[in-house]
Amino acid sequence: MSSSAFRTVPASADVVIVGGGVMGVSTAFHLAEAGVRNIVVVERGELGCGSSGKPIGGVRAQFSDPLNIELGNRSLRAYRDFPHRPGADIRLDTVGYLFLLDSDRQVSDFAAGVELQNGLGVPSRVISPDEAGRLCPYVSTDGLVAAVYSPADGHARPGLVVQGYARAAAHAGVTIATHTAVCGIDTAGDRITGVHTDQGRIACSTVICAAGAWSARIGDMVGVDLPVRPVRRQLAFTAPLTPPAPRIPFTIDFSSTAYFHNSDDGLLFGLADPDQEEGFDTTWTPHWLELFRTAARHRAPALADMRTVGGWAGLYEVTPDHNALIGRSAELPGFLYATGFSGHGFLQAPAVGEVMRDLYLEREPFTDISPLGADRFRHGAEIRPEAHVV
Template sequence: MSRSALPSRASVVVIGGGVIGLSTAYHLAGAGVADVVLLDKGEFGSGSTCRAAGGVRAQFSDGVNIELGRRSLRAFENFKADFGQEIDLRQVGYLFLLDRPEDVVRFEKNVVLQNELGVPSRMIDVAEAGRLSPLISTEGLLAAAYSPTDGHCTPESVVLGYAAAARRAGAKLVRGTTVTDIVHDGHAIDSVVTDRGAIRADTVVCAAGPWSAAIGEMAGVNLPVVPLRRQILTTEAVPGLDPETPFTIDFTTSLYFHREGPGLLLGMSDRQETPGFKLQRSDDWLPRLAAAIERRAPRISEVGLGGGWAGLYEVTPDCNALVGEAPGLSRFLYATGFSGHGFLMGPAVGEVMRDLYLGRAPVVDVSGLDSRRFDGSQVRPELNIV
């Protein structure tokens, strides 16, 4: 398929064609903003979005993240009706398994806050956790946290839905085009330079995921985002697999799994991983993964592995996103650094970026996610990260 022609002018250039960028382009164009142009250096969703595990949830420790997750869940629930795109949403719940007393206390506090914000999460005992997720071993568990409306869906389908809707709303989506510079005088943006030419524009939205630090540097804006490889595997068919198996997470090790067809999709944070743009799979983490499986879900070790892939988290120092507008430079907006949760927050973040561009109060107050928090003492880490 040939690339779209590069426009010479735009009112807004969105950099990054993952779910954050596509949702932003859709919501901007849908609000009547003319000449919205989105650029991606590859195929839409090919960066981090389509390498994600597909989890969608509102179980977080920070109120902003809870609100973004909750609002996005509603969008996923209505996605087929709103966009005509099936996304295979399975609201089987998220189940966090807890085996340390301090984590039980922390999650109890989280659940109180989540309930106050309308999330139907609850603490459950070990027996119920075992019934919900029969593949696990309950040995050593103290409790679990569960929310029935969380679940998972297919990132590729969400990308298709937003891309088609953005085009219908009038946005111009251009793939295979690399941004090489942002021309500005220190006060205002003049144009975005690409390997195919320049686009005159006075507004940029950076939604470039792990590549956002480089985009910010072009504009003289500090976006403290680093790429970190995360790997995912799939298994062969699991005999007798319960179709309602929740997205299950062993919080201590971060081992997670959910149903994927007749088998499972599984992964785990590798605490020995180092930052970098590493998109090749590595076997180095497999012994650590195997140990976590043997400890918490030994039945999985009896099933053969299928395929797998590597993707990138875009990680900030406090594992909270960067969302806002740069001061002093008119106008550079950013939505990045979601530390593995950009896909699930994408629908709501697109609405937020629309509102920030239009100068109105955002649907979710994201003032605490401004990148300037790292200049002072306003850092508050998100604790419910896997």
């Protein structure tokens, strides 16, 4: 794959994509596959060094609104086909997603979601606490009212997805400029005329912002409000387990947001700390593990005292309603954006890459993404918030 730190970037391009994470390289791949030429992906670090750097990423279509269900379900199909298109092993493990529910209100809300999902081809179902315990032997069923399970969901390796898309894009002629930071964007009236980087200027008429948690800064360069804020999320790995852990679903205790699943020779633990302040700090701080252990003592007691051997911290790119920003600026038509996925970017990246391709080519995407336009907050048209879990 042709990816390097350019002393000078190409002098011109048709499209500059800002961000070399999964969303940026998916967009580049889909554009190149459609015959678009002169594409440059600009990444200030290494590919996938931002929010896409998770060691394991969940993939699912269990959402509460049709648009997110469609994006998730289409992406699931693309991930299953990834060994053929674009051609890479991403270690997809279709173990299912298991949501554990401990109140009648949760069951009612999830049952409505299941009905909607089933109508869109997602094989999710409400199951009993006993069945949940059989699917995941770590689970204590005390206090469980029900659970929701979809066997089509699972997890894969984001780093392998980023590399797979990037290699295919580079093979199709996309220039991938790593260690290249965007410093400014030139406009003339309602047109984009160029992108300034610390490696040189690129004349262009289209910019696609896929900068994740840093997207607000890119939007500010052209006066487009992208209300994305960074929030740290952390996870930890257990020491190797003997005997090995059983193969279990991606399991989430909905009330506490504690989650766990298989990871190589052990388990991976995670939880969304409700008191985490906003900011770009990605220092891993093990104190949050006590929150996980507290939840585990109640819901999966065997996990509470498992020894951990390090972890990882990254950034969620969060919007006010925890839904993505996807669209084209009305005031500056050459500025497109795909950001603010609030923890759902990896699982929606293949479908969103298709959408960005179609927006650039001015053709109808496979689904109407207009509700995800960034101007919805100005017009008071926020979408029903998705639960802030993985």
